[in-house]
Amino acid sequence: MHDIRTLREAPEAFDAALARRGESPVSADLLALDEARRAKIHAAETAQADQNRASKDIGKAKASGDEAEFERLRALVSEKKAEVARMQAEAKDLDAQLQDALMRIANLPAEDVPDGADEADNVEINRWGTPRSFNFAPKEHYELAGVASGMDFETAAKLSGSRFVLMSGAVARLHRALAQFMLDRHVNENGLTEVNTPVLVREEAMLGTGQLPKFAEDSYQTQEGMWLIPTSEVTLTNIVAGHVIEEAYLPRRYTSHTLCFRSEAGSAGRDTAGMLRQHQFEKVEMVSITRPEESDAEQKRMLRCAEGILEALEIPYRTVILCAGDMGFGARRTYDIEAWLPGQDAYREISSVSTTGDFQARRMNARYKPGDGGKPRFVHTLNGSGLAVGRCLIAVLENGQQEDGSVILPSALSPYVGGKSAISAEGALI
Known part of the structure; x- marks a missing residue:
């Protein structure tokens, strides 16, 4: 959420930053709404002052025996009281309109975010690993013989509809192993605190991180x-909503493995085969809460945490910085990590690591108290996938596939699957 003072001070710069996202200018309409709101507040304060003066004069008129003046003042107090109530109600309505409008405006991109309209304009900044050369035509994950019996889309569709999957046997265990591997690495090596969170939240929580009201x-x-x-x-992120944190407790670094749910509105016809795009999926998330001065460095730290997972799993990937037109609503800067999927002969997103600056903190009223005793300041919030478990499963299966439909597993996963090293063509861990 934006501070209206930013628009008052530099409306042209605000609109120019939004234009980089492909958004229309908003400052004129918002400033007009803000001016009307402030005018109503001023009018209410003026009427309140008139009411207070008249209230004081009523006693004087009564004491002097001036009945006509007494009645005039009493009528004036009643009139001003009604006027104050009306003006305050109108100011409150205008304020609600202004807050709603501000809630619907995307974050402004950081200066170093490249210009561009969509994913074609994203800029690659890193590449790791060399895609494997196959002496056969590699298949997509759901086509592999060793996977087919453990990845059932038909039964899932009967139970829940399209874009769900029922996993069983070796595939289900491998999926669980990946999540456990990610959590252990984030906690033991990356210094994150594991949190088990609810998957049902109140509206305020969705408002705080920007999913509502626009999406x-x-x-x-x-x-x-x-x-x-x-x-x-x-x-x-909402753990700190409404709090003023002592500076000494920052940064806070969290990780959690949860079910996630998305309606995938607007993605009809995209990635309908397999389990790349599901309504229900699992993800290991990373969230950091920092001081403003630390947030850019923290984003790079989080990026390395996510990249390290793929490197440990021996999955080639590339990292891109998203252009202004391709970033999510709340992001100030976003890095996407794209894993190599041989079955698609393409790199596909497996993690997004974003900094939101104080955009979410303003929505949540999350602040920290500087150690030097200064006024509370808004924290900066960051988030990143570390990683999307289902997509990581796809990458492991496709990169490890053999010609007979079996899958060689990364050695890092062996302790998590009972010392096994592969999924046979018949679908068993071996």
Whole structure:
């Protein structure tokens, strides 16, 4: 969420930054709304002052026996009281309109974010590993003989509809092993604190991280008004909502493995085969809460945490910085990590690591108290996938596939699958 003072001070710069995202200018409309709100507040304060003066004069008129003046003042007090109430109500309505409008405006891109309209304009900044050469035509994950019996889309569709999967046997165990491997690495090597969070949240939590009000159709809401989280970024970030944290407790670094739910509104026809794009999936998330001066360095730290997972799993990847037009609503800067998928002969996103600056903190009113005793300041919040478990499963299966449909597993996973090293063509861990 933006501070209206930023628009008042530099409206042209604000609109220019939004234009980099492909957004229309908003400052004129917002400043007009802000001016009307402030005018109503001023009018209410003026009427309140008139009411207070008239209230004091009523006693004088009564004491002097001036009945006509007494009645005039009493009528004036009543009139001003009604006027104050009306003006305050109108100011409150205008303030609600202004806050709602500000809630719907995307974050401004950082200066070093490249210009561009979509993913074609993203800039590669790193590449690791060499895609394996196959002496046969590599298949997609769901086509592998050793996977087919453990990845059932038909039964899942019967149970829940399209874009769900029922995993069993070796595939289910490998999926669970990947999540455990990620958590252990983040806790033991990357210094993150593991948190087990709810997957149902109140509306305020979704507002705080920016999923609402603009993107309600992208998530699922229960009949009771609760929301299923699209990512545990929502729960982890909102841990500090409404708090003033002591500076000594920053940075805070969290990780969580949860189910995630997305309606995938607007993605009809995209990635319908296999389990690349699902309504229900699992993700190991990373969230950091920092001082403003530390957030850029923290983003790079988080990026390395995510990249390290893929390197340990021997999966080639590339890292790109998203252009302004391709970034998510709340992001100030985003790095995407794309894993190599031989079955698609392409790099596909497996993690996004974003800094939001104080954008989310303002929405949540999350601040910290400087150690030098200064006024509380808004924290900076960051989030990143570390990693998307299902997509990581796809990458492991496709990169380790053999011609007979079996899969060689990364050695780092051996302790998590009972010392086994492969999935046979018949679908068993061996």
